[in-house]
Amino acid sequence: MVNFQLDQSTVPNTSRTSRKPIVIGLYGLPGSGKTSLINQLKESLSHEDFQFYEGSVVISDLIPGGLENFRQMDNVEKTLWRERAIDWIMEDSTRSGRVAVVAGHFMFWDEPDKxxxxxWTAHDEQTYTHILYLDVPPDTVAQYRLNDRARARSVVSQEHLRRWQDTERDQLRLLCLQHGILFANITPHKAPILLRDIxxxxxxxxxxxxxxxxxxxxxxxxHSKTMLVFDGDKTLIADDTGELFWKLALAEKPEMAYPLKEIFSSRFGYSYAAFRQVAMRYEEVQEKEFNNLCExxxxxxxxxxxxVLLLTSAAERNxxxxxxxxxxxLVWEKILEKAGLSTAVKVIGGGRIEDGLVITGEVKGALVARLRQVHHIFVCAFGDSVLDLPMLKEADRAIVAVGEEQSRSHRMDAALARAIDQEGLRAEQVLLPGTTSPRLDLVxxxxVDITDSDFIESIVLRSPRRLQVFHATNRNAAKLLMTPMRNANIEGPLLRQAHQRVGWYLATEFLSQLLGVELYSIPxxxxxxxxxxxxxxxxxxTIVALMRGGEPMALGLSDALPLAMFVHAKQPEDVKRDHLQEQETVILVDSVVNSGKTVVEFxxxxxxxxxxxxxxxxAGVIQARSVSEGCLQVLSSVANLAFIALRLSENKFTGKGTTDTGNRLFNTKHLQ
Incomplete structure (x- = not known):
């Protein structure tokens, strides 16, 4: 079982107990109402939790001679004092333990200038954890500037204010992405809500x-003791709803980049902070438009x-x-409602600040762990991406949803293989649609076919993954190949040849599906x-012939895999560490598997x-009962294991003496 822990390396660190304090920059055009908003916030927010600063006032208090002296300085000196001011604010916030809210400026722009x-300084980049940019219409800013009796403000055109605002906002958004600072473009009335949330x-x-x-x-x-847990995008549907949302939202702005891709490809990665940034980005969409886009x-x-069929069947079975x-x-609630599943399937997700949470990969893992450990529920989890691996690892049964190759997560194959090979994940895959190519290999x-009645039955019965068995029992090829093997008149070299042909057939027919093939150049x-x-x-x-009956069939596999190592083994200890070191696959070959005891030991x-x-x-033959309820069942918990047989047999007969397969293969019937 995975020992679940929250990722504490996310950026920025927004824990109250972190060493770095929360410092929030309140930015906007000069005249956009930052000072008025600060005064309102002082009245509405607790002074036990927040401390408010005017950047220019802090600079004035620090410099002998105040702002008048500051204005006479050159740009290098001004930058130095700006950096000292933000450093002082951070130190003051650290001492008080309160959230610092700082009204500041990003740029000044006289209309005649290009x-x-x-x-903005390097110390700003190091100090701020959040930037809230006031989204005030340029015509309103122009009016505020005209009506400002406290300060002398130059008259500038609305067009210049619009250009200034767009430039400032875009540059700040980019800088925040580059330096791990959360950014929100907000209307002033949302400021107290967002500050309380932060x-x-x-x-x-x-x-x-x-x-x-x-x-x-x-x-x-x-409530049921069994639960199906699903990821949404690329699992329940083939699409990415976030990408579709922004494609619709930015339909009239094709030059704008897909915002979620920008966030997740930045230094935020897929951290908690990244999903908080995503929520703040969605918050920029007006509520009415947001609801319409979700619809x-x-x-x-x-x-x-x-x-849909699986969920319907599951609901019928409680x-x-x-x-x-x-x-x-909201999108997923509407999708499920459209599918007629809104009462059968609950949704846990966020997206907006008002939702009160964001879902990360780590949160998914923690919730599945809670279902199992606190509520004692058997969990079958479905997911398609790296973000789903934490919950797949925690689930009793893990199923990877595999869509068309062009739409899959590119990072998933390597991460999935690592989780299986190194982290103990045991998983299956469902192909959606069924004609798509599988991930990794089938071992x-x-x-798994989730539409099969046996699948939902196994979920109801809280069964773990079954043994993976491939066989050709009812195929015409199997009927032809098994005939000389069952013919009592055929033994010795002819019987060995028959077993060798079966080995080659099973390798090319089934092993090629499990392991896959690769291209190489030939003349x-x-x-x-x-x-x-x-x-x-x-x-x-490494091909291991279980002696002595497995050797002829193993030679057939060796014909199909001429580069493979070949080992004889009478007992498990005959397989040495050197036979397995740096190898990807070991193939155990026997002519017949009866009880399965020998196979289990190996x-x-x-x-x-x-x-x-x-x-x-x-094997040529595996007794069906050993797979369904016999000795082999103890291997159901073993990862990376598969069985291949020419046929499964309901016959419980075990050969002895003249009927023993080994004796028939090597003409030793008379010795028994």
Missing amino acids: AGQVV HLHTEDHNLSCAQSKLDDALSSPV RVASAVTMHPEI VEAVVITCGLR KLPV HVQGRDTDGYRFRYEAKT VQYIRALHSNIRIVVV
């Missing part, structure tokens, strides 16, 4: 809010029919379901190079030597 003079909202508080939402979703007196997004997408999304809660990540008969194919990591494969021994090497067991 560009403004930026007065003061309250730490990572611990966020998790507590998410846990409360989860507990509320389970508030019914008798349009929900109407533009369609849930995977396989998922299995609860919840969507835990990093995206917009690491077996394919063409016409004298040029062309493409050839071989098994992926063929040279890093698998457990190999897993003890190598914690994550891929293990494939290949």
Whole structure:
């Protein structure tokens, strides 16, 4: 079980107990009402929690001679005093333990000049945790400036104010992304709401809010002991609703970049702070327009029919379901309502400040852990991306949703392989649609059919993942290949040849699907190079013939994988660490698996030597009962394990003497 811990390395650190205080810059054009707003905030916000500063007043108090002397200085000296002023504010905030709110300036711009003079300093970048930019219409700013009796302000055109505001806001937004400062473009009336939220909202508080939402979703007196937990985007649907939201929102501004991509590709990454920044970005959309865009997004997408069928079947069996999304809660509530699932499926998500929380990958993991450890619920979790790995690791059963290749998360394959190989994740994959190509290989990540009645039954029964068995029992090829193996008149060299053919067939038919193939260059008969194919990591494969009955079939596999290492083993200890070191796959080959006791011993021994090497067991015949309820069931918890057989047999007969497969293969029946 993963030991879940919150990521404490997020930027900026907004915990009250952090060494760096919360320092919020209140910015906007000169004359946009910053001083008036500061005075209003002093009346409405607690002085036990907040301390307010006018940047120019702090500079005046620090400099002998005040602002008059400051105005006479050159730019280098002014910058020095500005830096000293913000340093003093940070020190004062650190001493008091209160949130600092600082009214400041980013640039000054006289209308005749081609560009403004930026007065932002390197110390500002190091000090501020948040910047709130006042979004006041230029015509209102112009009127404020005209009516200002306290200060002499120059008369400037509305067009210049608009250009100044756009330039200042864009540059500040970019600087904040570059330096890990949260930025919000707000109307003045939202300032007290946002400031209270910033003061309250730490990572611990966020998790507590998410846990409360989860507990509320389970508030019914008798809730199911089984729950399906889903990610939203690229899991329940093929689309990214966040991307679609901003595509619609910016339809008339095609030159603007997709804001979520900008945030997640910045130094914020996918941290708690990144999702807080996303929430602040959504907050810039007016409420009426926001609701309308959410409705349009929900109407533009369609849930995977396989998922709808699963959720419908689950509801009929009293299995609860919840969507835990990093995206917009309102969008997902509308999508589920459109699909007729709003009463069957709860949504836990944020998106706006008023939602009171953001969902990160770590929060997803914590919520699934809470379902299991606090509420004692069996969890089957579905997700598609790196952000879903924490909850997939915590789930009793983990299923990776795999969509079309062009729309998949590019980071997921490497992270998923690492989670399976190094972090103990055992997962399956569902292909949506069923014709898409799988992720990784089918040993690491077996394919599951969620529309199969057996799947929902296994969820109801709270069953872990079943053994992964591939077989050709009812295929015509299997019928032809098994005939000489079952013919009592065929033994010795002819029978060994039959087993060898089966080994080659099982390798090319099933092992190629599990391991995959890779391209390499081969000489063409016409004298040029062309493409050839071989098994992926063929040279890093070890074939182990379980002696003596497994040798002929193992030789058939060796024909198909000529670069693979070949080892004979009568007992597990015959497989040495050197046979597995730096290898990707070990293939255990036997002619017949009856009870499965020998296979269990070999698998457990190999897993003890190598914690994550891929293990494939290949046999001509496997007794069906050993798979469904017999000895092999103890291997159901072993990761990276698969079985391949020519056929599964319901016949419980175990050969002895003249009927023993080994004796028939090597003409030793008379010795028994």
